[in-house]
Amino acid sequence: MAAPLFKNAVTNFVNDHKDSASTEVANGILKKEQTLLELVESLGEYLTSTETSTRARATRLLADVLSQLPFNLLSTKEAEVLTAFFCEKLQDHHSIQPPSLKGLVYLSNAMHLSNGCAETICRTIFRYVHNQSLSQSDRWLVYSVISNFLHNRLQELQSMQGDFVYGFIQAMDAEKDPRNLILAFRCARIVAQNFPISVFAEELFEVTACYFPIDFSPPPNDPFGIKKEDLILGLRGCLSASPKFAEFCLPLLVEKLTSDIVSAKIDSLQTLTACSEVYYPDSLREFQSTFFDCIKKEVFYSGDATLEAASLDCFKALVKALSRGISQQGDRKSLDDFLNEIVNECQQHFLKPELKMMLLTGRLVCAAASGSETSCCRLVHVCVPLLLEQASKCTLMGQRKNVFEVLSWFITVTAEFQFGEEDPNPLVMYKDSFLSHYILLLSETKPQLQVLAATCVRKILSLTGILSETDIDNIADNLFTCVMQTTVADVRQSCYSALSLLSSSSPHTVISRVLPELVSRLNTYPMDADGEPDTKILTSKAFIRETMASIASHPLVIEKVSYQLISHLQSSHSMEKERNLEELCHTAKCLFQVVSTGVSHQNLLGFFHSNLLPAIYDFAISLCKEYCPREDNIKIEDLLSSLACSIRAVVMHLDKIQLETLLNSVVKLYLDGSCEDMKLKNLPQTDKFRPLQVEWNEYSPMVTLLTSVLCAVPTHVCIPRETEILHILTQLIKSWCSSRYPPTALYKLLAGLVNKLNNEELLQKTLDNLQDVLNKDGNVERGCLGVVCHSWITKALVTRGHKSGREFTEKLIKFLADADVGKEASCGFEIIVTEYDDIMTKSLGANVRMMYKQRFFVENIALLTEGFQSSQPEVKSNYLKAVSHLLKGLPVQVLMTELPKTFPLLVKSLLCDDIDLQLSTMVTFSDLTHDAPDLIAKNIDSIIPQLLKLSRYEASMKVRIAALKCIRGLTVLPLHIIVPFKASIIRALESVLDDKKRLVRKEAAGARNEWFLLETAEK
Amino acid sequence: MSSRLDNANPIIYQSQEEREILPEDEDDNIEDKVDSREVFDLIRCINDPEHPLTLEELNVVENDRVHVNNEENRVQVEFTPTIPHCSMATLIGLSIRVKLLRSLPSRFKVDVVITPGSHASEDAVNKQLADKERVAAALENSHLLEVVNQCLSKRKNG
Incomplete structure (x- = not known):
């Protein structure tokens, strides 16, 4: 039935050279309209034709059809027949070999291939195919057949033993195409690992090693996707495949290590690293001194960081390999000799710690020490006493620094091993000496040494089983003393880091020794003669707070510290009024730091919820009562927002039940002025506490502490009496807008709620109310503050991607044209794209639309550009500012399509006489120079004169x-773009070199030098 | 290359901290005079031609050996080769000179000399460095200019 069609296709393919006919046939077979057998039958006459080209076409058709069929289609019998067929065709005319190979590639993947076929195929290929005379793609077929069999039928091939190895070596010999080499290297590795190669070890090695070191640069545009690195790794896999290669490979590596080409050296070192993992230790022995010499030379003299790193890695691998010799072959001598050699070479350098070699030697020895536990112990016992002796002898700062630096590396190295009871960390013997040195160093006057000491102490603390309880007490005391005495930030930071570790491992030491000291110092207020707090004392208070925050790393300590901090706040606020507020604010921030570490400990949340939060509210109420804050009291506002941070951190981590009780209490407190659950001591009696009252009162600033709860609860938790709250807040805007004090806290709360509101109806009603309040008839009813509030609400809508955002945004853009409020409106754009910690973030459970900032930019840039062009000159800068805010922090990739249109605006911004705008535009330019160099390059003519003008x-x-x-940044652009400007820029900058400000001169000199170096930097 | 190093294992000195920025440095209305530290900051990060180290780390240049008189427009820099026979002395001097030529206002007259008594052919080197025409001629030589520029470029590693 379908046979004639089939016949047609075959004729088309063979006689008319229509390659697509094979697909037709393959589809027929897949649809079971014909069978493979029928195909072979219909090919019969062509396959036996006397014309070579006809036979070739027919073979090719069969191979092409096969390659489009699934691998499980052939039965065992069919596969056998086809194997015999293609093998026979390999022996036919040479032009028939390629299609036959293609057929064999299919068979090498076929699932039902009977035993013996793989061997037959390989033998036939090895015998009749002269690989070297085939084209690249046909050689690739040969490697594919071999590679497939090595993966699928390894056992069968293994039975061929030496025959296979020999055949493979002959096939791969003199391969030169990188595409084929990748495959051939993979095969060679499998062969070396799975076949008895002894007789052929040298040949197999040579056939791959002749490519070492790989030097290959892909053709332009990289059409094959092969990188130099791929070839290097492939070849490395071969060279390190078998220990039998050692005797040939090691001399080769020695030779290449002494070459002058850096990449060859690095490749050799990395290959040696790989080989040492496989080669037998005794084969390395003969070469160990030579390798040591080479590595030493690279580390000491090359000055090339990559080369040094590769050398050190290799050194470590060598030591590791030699150490393996002890367990595998009972050969202790190789390692001993090697270590002796190292020690002999290095000792002398340790005796002169001020010289360049000191640190390099240290790195070398530590690399060797990290090779194995044995080498670590041995080298520690030789070098550490020597270094400790130097530490006591040396007096110069540079010497001591180097000595302690190297000692600290030894600590790091010992930390890499698991030392047990029986063979303890070798440093235990020197622990006392270490500690006495470090404790001495901590009381040094040189900050660099103190930092080093604290870092080392931290490292020792992290080692297990070294320190006794007394040692830890001693360390804690000394770190504490150091922190209290130094004013250098780096020193304190490193001490904090050590204390923090100490606290998490030995909390009781910290609680009994450090914390009481801190608390007593925090709570005393020594005065100088005039009754003014001494500035020194104020700084030391800051250090005390920092220390308290740093030791809060263990739950036990965190609970104690946060309790102490809140008690401190409660007890001290009434003592000294105004000037004390700043201090309290710092303490509140410290509390936040402690709490934010604490919330990750589940078992602390209960304490925070039922003790800490009420205490904070109680403190805030008494604070407001005490100070009766005027409307412009920024300090109170700061203090309250610092407290709000702690509340927010806790709220974010509470579970649903805790949240609901908290919400109920807080809402009741704010709306009704009473709260039984929280047990607030300072809450005023009946009806006095009214933070949300229309008239501004002393408790109004406490809005901030409402925001921290309401805006941090996840959307699935209902806020009780939400409608009422929204109504009250909207009313407040009306009355508070007219006050002098900008109630940002109120706007934020409202915006945060609008952003999370799920109830669409309520949302719409709220928005309508807000519109009413803010701008009747499109005019700005409430002046500048109204615009600020409008911006916040716009942010809430834009962030969640609500449809009303459009309307609000358009109104905000209209405001830009207004001479009175335009400036505020342009700042509104900053509000919209800035991320704030306290509202509308993902972590606070807010509705944040993916990439809302990018969308906002793309949606509005056209309107802004248009507005800029059509507006009056005096308000033009408002548009530029708005655009500049939008650009801040946006990833350049997103902007690429819009930037060409925006660019003229940016150039105009440079001309604008507004310093902030000019500054932010230049920051944008700097970013673009790196991220979108093409764009800058295109406009460089218009930018350079402007920048030169601004440089004066x-x-x-x-x-x-x-x-x-x-x-200066422009120098990263492509040379041909910038070279034309070189002379003029260098000339123009000359006068700036004499600027009256030193910082400007420094930049000018930097920029001018960079331009001088243009062509050099390129190399 | 190791065999060609004049001094393979030199002493390494501690670098100075960055200059502290004072409030008056950021005040637009105060004029800052060029002082020795400012000039020292320009030359301390020049690379040594042989080692991956700066001239400051090798103590070839020191703040105390930089003398500046802002009013009289004079700058004098003394540099100390690490060993008396250092063959790189002229190149180091030239690098310092070129760096200052590029970085200081043209009103300054700059002298770059070897610290007295620290080098075997002190006079010859000083004479070469003081000769404006020779310096200009040296910079016409593109190979030499390349070497000098290498000393003045930022190091990529370390």
Whole structure:
């Protein structure tokens, strides 16, 4: 029935050279309209034709059809027949070999291939195919057959033993195409690992090693996707495949290690690293001194960081391999000799710690020590006493620093091994000496040494089983003393880090020794003669707070510390009024730091919920009562927001039940002025506590502490009496807008709620109310503050991607044209794209639309550009500012399509006489120079004159510096773009070198030098 | 290359901290005079031609050996080769000179000399460095200019 069609296709393919006919046939077979057998039958006459080309076409058709069939289609019998057929065809005319190979590639993947076929195929290929005379793609077929069999039928091939190895070596000999080499290297590795190669070890090695070291640069555009690295790794896999290669490979590596080409050296070192893992230790022995010499030379003299790193890795691997010799072959001598050699070489350098070799030697020895436990112990016992002796002898700062630096590396190395009871960490013997040195160093006057000491102490603390309880007490005391005495930030930071570790491993030491000291110091207020707090004392208070935060790393300590901090707040606020507020604010921030570490400990949340939060509210109430904050009391506002941070951190981690009780209490407190659950001591009697009252009162600032709860609960938890709250807040805007004090806290709370509101009806009603309040008839009813509030609500809507966002945004853009409120409106854009910690973040469970900032930019840039062009000159800068805010922090990739249109605006912003705008535009330019160099390059003619002009901008040094930074940044652009400007820029910058400000001169000199170096930097 | 090093294992000195920025440095209305530290900051990060170290780390240049008179527009820099026979002395001097030529306002007259008594052919080197025409001629030589520029570029590693 379908046979004639089939016949047709065959004729088409063979006689008319229509390659697509094979697909037709393959489809027929897949649909079971014909069988493979029928195909072979119909090919019969062609396959036996006397014309070579006809036979070739027919073979090719069969191979092409097969390659489109699934691998499980052939039965065992069919596969056998086809195997015999293709093998026979290999012996036919050479032009028939390629299609036959293609057929064999299919068979090498076929699932039902009977035993013996693989062997037959390989033998036939090895015998009749002269690989070297085939084209690249046909050689690839040969490697594919071999590679497939090595993966599928390894056992069968293994039975061929030496025959296979020999055949493979002959086939791969003189291969030169990187595409084939990748495959051939993979095969060679499998062969070396799975066949008896003894007789052929040298040949198999040579056939791969002749490519070492690989030098290959892919053709332009990289059409094959092969990288030099792929070839290097492939070849490395071969060389390190078998220990039998050692005797040939090691001399080769020695030779290449002494070459002058850096990449060859690195390759050799890395290959040696790989080989040492496989080669037998005794084969390395003969070469160990030579390798040591080479590695030593690279580390000591090369000055090349990559080369040094590769050398050190290799050194470590060698030591590791030699150490393996002890367990595998009972050969202790190789390692001993090697270590002796190292020690002999290195000792002398340790005796002169001020010289360059000191640190390099340290790195070398530590690399060797990290090779194995044995080498670690041995080298520690030789070098550490020597170094400790130097530590006591040396007096110069540079010497001591180097000595302690190297000692600290030894600590790091010992930490890499698991030492047990029986063979303890070798440093135990020197522990006392270490500690006495470090404790001495901590009381040094040189900060660098103190930092080093604290870092080392931290490292020792992290080692297990070294320190006794007394040691830890001693360390804790000394770290504490150091922190209290130094004013250098780096020193304190490293001490904090050590204390933090100490606290998490020995909390009781910290609680009994450090914490009481801290608390007593925090709560005393020594005065100087005038009754003014001494500035020194104020700084030391800051250090005490920092220390308290740093030791809060263990739950036990965290609970104690946060309790102490809140008690401190409660007890001290009434003592000294105004100037004390700043101090309290710092303490509140410290509390936040402690709490945010604490919330990750589940078992602390109960304490925070039922003790800490009420205490914070109680403190805030008494604070407001005490100070009766005026409307412009920024300090109170700061203090309250610091407290709010702690509340927020806790709320984010509470479970649903805890949250609901908290919400009920807080809402009741704010709306009704009473709360039984929280047991607030300071709450005023009946009806006095009214933070949300229309008239501003002393408790109004406490809105901030409502925000921290309401805006941090996840959306699935209902806020009780939400409608009522929204109504009250909207009313407050009306009355508070007219006050002098900008109630940002109120706007934030409202915006945060609008962002999370699930009830669409309620949302719409709230928005309508807000519109009413804010801008009747499109006019700005409430002046500048109204615009600020409008911006916040717009942010809430835009962030969640609500449809009303459009309307609000358009209104905000209209405000830009207004001479009175335009400036506020432009700041509104900053509000919209800035991320705030306290509301509308993902972690606070807010509705945040994916990439809302990018969308906002793309949706509005056209309107803004249009507005800029059509607006009056005096308000034009508002548009530029708005655009500049939008650009901040946006990933450049997103902007690429919009930027060409925006670019003219940016250039105009440079001309605008507004320092902030100019500065932020230049920051944008700097970013673009790196992220979108093409764009800058295209517009470089218009930018350079502007920047040069700004580099002499009289009014502000900041502008001059920013301009110079931009000019310097331009040097990363492609040479052909910037070279034409080189001479003029160098000339123009000469006068800036004599700027009256030193910081400007520094930038100018930097930029000018960079331009001088243009062509050099390129190399 | 190791065999060609004049001094393979030199003493390494501690670098100075970055200059502290004072409030008056950021005040637009105050004029800052060029002082010795400013000039020292320009030359301390020049690379040594042989070692991956800066001139400061090798103590070839020191703050105390930089003298600046802002009013009289004079700058004098003394540099100390690590060993008396250092063959790189002229190249180091040239690098310092070129760096200052590029970085200081043209009103300054700059002298770059070897610290007295620290080098075998002190006079010859000083004479070469003081000769404006020779310096200009040296910079016309593109190979030499390349070597000098290498000393003045930022190191990529370390």
